[in-house]
Amino acid sequence: MPNLTFKSLEKFPELIAGMTTRLGGVSEGIFESNNMGILASEPDDKAIVNMRAMIRALPVRPWKVAVTRQVHGTRYAALGKEPPESTFEPDFSVFPETDILMTNEPGVLLITFYGDCVPILVYDPQHKAVGLCHSGWKGTSLRAAEALVKGMIKEYGSRPEALNAVVMPAAGVCCYEVGFDVSSLFEAYPEHLVPFANKHKIDLKGINAEILTSCGIPAEAIEVSPLCTLCDDRFFSNRRDGGHTGRMAAFACLKEHNEVIV
Numbered sequence: 614m615p616n617l618t619f620k621s622l623e624k625f626p627e628l629i630a631g632m633t634t635r636l637g638g639v640s641e642g643i644f645e646s647n648n649m650g651i652l653a654s655e656p657d658d659k660a661i662v663n664m665r666a667m668i669r670a671l672p673v674r675p676w677k678v679a680v681t682r683q684v685h686g687t688r689y690a691a692l693g694k695e696p697p698e699s700t701f702e703p704d705f706s707v708f709p710e711t712d713i714l715m716t717n718e719p720g721v722l723l724i725t726f727y728g729d730c731v732p733i734l735v736y737d738p739q740h741k742a743v744g745l746c747h748s749g750w751k752g753t754s755l756r757a758a759e760a761l762v763k764g765m766i767k768e769y770g771s772r773p774e775a776l777n778a779v780v781m782p783a784a785g786v787c788c789y790e791v792g793f794d795v796s797s798l799f800e801a802y803p804e805h806l807v808p809f810a811n812k813h814k815i816d817l818k819g820i821n822a823e824i825l826t827s828c829g830i831p832a833e834a835i836e837v838s839p840l841c842t843l844c845d846d847r848f849f850s851n852r853r854d855g856g857h858t859g860r861m862a863a864f865a866c867l868k869e870h871n872e873v874i875v
């Protein structure tokens with residue numbers, strides 16, 4: 614199953630992270646075929662089959678899977694050590710009203726869900742801590758990426774200048790048209806707004822990269838994916854598919870240094 618991985622993270626073998634696409638999986642119809650939306654309002658009982666297959670294929674064996682019931686907010690959950698309840702199948706924990714997850718515990722798999730919104734990963738190689746943030750236009754206007762960085766500073770003592778970040782595939786400026794109600798929230802970022810037929814196209818990935826830079830993460834430590842979920846049909850797109858579609862997952866899990874998966 615072809616998960617997307619990111620070049621700037623290759624130098625961190627202790628971090629397993631990426632994003633699923635709609636390729637692979639067993640879902641049918643509007644969810645064809647690798648739908649990860651296990652918490653979405655529309656039912657697709659094959660989504661959990663897809664997710665379990667994705668987890669089994671990872672080069673790490675998580676004992677805990679943390680998933681978010683997202684609300685376009687800035688609340689985070691930090692996952693620490695607790696005894697595994699099962700060594701056979703990982704234990705799933707659902708975090709309500711949460712858009713940001715973080716952990717410094719090996720074997721905790723963080724998962725957030727996407728259908729055009731921006732997935733952001735921040736990694737602290739000094740403290741071996743990782744976070745994921747779901748940031749659509751609303752989360753971006755609330756500076757959710759900053760809430761992630763501030764959370765990692767508070768929880769792990771992270772130093773922004775030592776952090777690495779990835780802004781993963783999302784609705785791109787090539788396609789993402791918004792009305793004045795949304796574009797007016799981003800007047801502080803004129804270089805990321807492109808006038809278009811009485812509206813604007815907006816570069817949400819670029820704005821999030823700028824928010825990460827304003828937090829102190831060096832620009833050269835931020836990888837921004839050029840891929841757009843609206844015009845690249847390897848992705849589900851909520852906007853393109855009229856709100857009835859599947860979800861991709863962004864994922865991150867730390868490995869023990871001595872962990873060998875055969």
Ligand SMILES: [Zn+2]
Binds near residue numbers: 785787841843845
């Ligand atoms: Zn596009």
